[in-house]
Amino acid sequence: MKITKSYRKMADVYKLFAKSFGNLDFSEKALQVMFEFESRGNGKIEIDCFSTTNNGYAVGKKWLNVMVSMWKEDIKSGLFNKKELYKDFPKWWLDKILK
Numbered sequence: 717m718k719i720t721k722s723y724r725k726m727a728d729v730y731k732l733f734a735k736s737f738g739n740l741d742f743s744e745k746a747l748q749v750m751f752e753f754e755s756r757g758n759g760k761i762e763i764d765c766f767s768t769t770n771n772g773y774a775v776g777k778k779w780l781n782v783m784v785s786m787w788k789e790d791i792k793s794g795l796f797n798k799k800e801l802y803k804d805f806p807k808w809w810l811d812k813i814l815k
Contacts, residue, residue: 718752727751729809730776733783740772750774784813 727747734740751774769775789815790796798814 717748717752717755723751723755727773729806730773730780732805734772734776735777737775738752739770739774740775741770742772746771747773750777771784774806787814812813 723734724747730750731742743796750771752775754777787796787798787801798810801810801814
């Protein structure tokens with residue numbers, strides 16, 4: 717199964733959220749495994765809070781989900797301004813998640 721251009725773009729966002737977690741696998745094989753898991757449910761990747769995977773894309777997705785939930789709560793309560801995020805994250809992605 718060929719990895720799509722749009723998925724590769726999203727994988728770059730996953731990398732942003734995983735960059736501070738040390739020795740993770742960001743190989744083409746790790747990307748393929750994550751793509752097949754998300755696209756078709758093929759394979760097994762643990763992306764819950766107890767995960768011990770070293771697949772960098774899976775770790776990034778896990779922390780992306782956590783952070784986006786926190787941002788939305790903080791924006792809603794007035795503790796955080798979403799404009800601050802545009803310095804560090806892609807506009808195309810933020811526009812989509814922060815509607």
